[in-house]
Amino acid sequence: MTKIFKKRRSMLYIPGNNPAMIQQGGVYGADSILLDLEDAVALNQKDAARILVRNMINVIDFYDSEVCVRVNHLSTPFGLADLEAIVPLQPSAIRYPKTESGEEVAELLKIIEQIEDRHGLPHTKMTLHAMIETAMGVQNVFDIASKFDRVDAITIGGQDLTADMNIVYTPDGAGIDFARKRIVMAAKASHIDVIDTVFPDVNDEDGLRRETEYAKRIGFTGKAVINPRQIEIIHDVYTPTDEEVRKAYRIVKEFKINSAAGIGVFAIDGKMIDAPIVTRAEYILRLANVTVG
Numbered sequence: 662m663t664k665i666f667k668k669r670r671s672m673l674y675i676p677g678n679n680p681a682m683i684q685q686g687g688v689y690g691a692d693s694i695l696l697d698l699e700d701a702v703a704l705n706q707k708d709a710a711r712i713l714v715r716n717m718i719n720v721i722d723f724y725d726s727e728v729c730v731r732v733n734h735l736s737t738p739f740g741l742a743d744l745e746a747i748v749p750l751q752p753s754a755i756r757y758p759k760t761e762s763g764e765e766v767a768e769l770l771k772i773i774e775q776i777e778d779r780h781g782l783p784h785t786k787m788t789l790h791a792m793i794e795t796a797m798g799v800q801n802v803f804d805i806a807s808k809f810d811r812v813d814a815i816t817i818g819g820q821d822l823t824a825d826m827n828i829v830y831t832p833d834g835a836g837i838d839f840a841r842k843r844i845v846m847a848a849k850a851s852h853i854d855v856i857d858t859v860f861p862d863v864n865d866e867d868g869l870r871r872e873t874e875y876a877k878r879i880g881f882t883g884k885a886v887i888n889p890r891q892i893e894i895i896h897d898v899y900t901p902t903d904e905e906v907r908k909a910y911r912i913v914k915e916f917k918i919n920s921a922a923g924i925g926v927f928a929i930d931g932k933m934i935d936a937p938i939v940t941r942a943e944y945i946l947r948l949a950n951v952t953v954g
């Protein structure tokens with residue numbers, strides 16, 4: 662099953678203990694909202710955040726945004742309570758932090774499914790996003806990405822990963838470049854979404870654009886966001902330009918005509934067109950919601 666074309670360019674974190682931000686969360690047009698019970702919430706606010714998210718999630722209008730909840734890790738005193746409170750409400754996805762192995766995902770899914778069984782819920786509606794943000798997670802990422810139908814996205818958490826590696830997070834991303842590429846490859850081999858880490862300086866628009874363009878170039882399908890001001894830049898980077906769409910349309914159209922005439926390879930403006938180039942063009946058209954008649 663190919664699940665990679667879900668529209669998930671931007672995923673906006675909202676601290677789970679901030680009712681005003683949650684209330685407003687849907688108006689910014691993010692593709693996804695990430696209601697956070699984990700690192701945006703102070704230890705002494707964990708219970709309050711869980712109750713707030715539980716009470717607000719199904720009464721607030723988040724418009725067209727997909728709604729996901731980031732829970733705490735099961736090794737903390739909060740993880741199980743988070744799942745018990747949130748799974749019955751069936752957000753679009755649970756984002757699970759610091760995922761380190763396929764065994765851990767299997768254990769997590771077992772707990773989620775037991776909760777769903779108790780509430781008479783199917784095991785098919787809500788998905789799981791595994792965050793890869795430790796060196797061990799990077800080592801085991803293919804198992805995490807490929808073994809479970811319910812894992813429909815993986816993400817890199819650059820802040821935690823650099824902390825785990827005892828290195829400094831730098832805007833050039835040098836320390837996490839290997840991890841980024843390895844995580845992308847695991848996602849591509851598993852045909853799931855792959856979301857880049859947050860860009861922490863909300864005032865540095867050029868830096869955000871540069872990092873997003875790089876992440877897109879190496880294969881990420883979207884990016885986590887900490888502030889509404891970051892959404893527009895990310896959508897701009899991830900939305901094909903008119904020129905790209907026109908070019909892709911021409912490639913697919915001429916490919917159809919040529920294939921009908923038994924021709925598999927031809928040239929447009931001197932550049933060779935064959936099957937993989939058509940596949941890339943079709944991807945652009947799908948992102949732009951354009952069909953070739």
Ligand SMILES: CC(=O)SCCNC(=O)CCNC(=O)[C@H](O)C(C)(C)COP(=O)(O)OP(=O)(O)OC[C@H]1O[C@@H](n2cnc3c(N)ncnc32)[C@H](O)[C@@H]1OP(=O)(O)O
Nearest residue numbers: 674675676682685686697700701820859863887888889890
């Ligand atoms: C490493 C990690 O785990 S990252 C994920 C966890 N971190 C988070 O969730 C952080 C979320 N972001 C934030 O808390 C804030 O954006 C900060 C602290 C980064 C910056 O705060 P500020 O400089 O005060 O933001 P700013 O001045 O741009 O806020 C403007 C408006 O946007 C709102 N806003 C800011 N961030 C968010 C957000 N993430 N979600 C929804 N609304 C937001 C503010 O409430 C404010 O609304 P108002 O004008 O109605 O009062």
Ligand SMILES: O=C([O-])CC(=O)C(=O)O
Nearest residue numbers: 818819820821858859885
């Ligand atoms: O990038 C994210 O999604 C935020 C995060 O948890 C991290 O960087 O550790």
Ligand SMILES: [Mg+2]
Nearest residue numbers: 700794818821
């Ligand atoms: Mg993290």
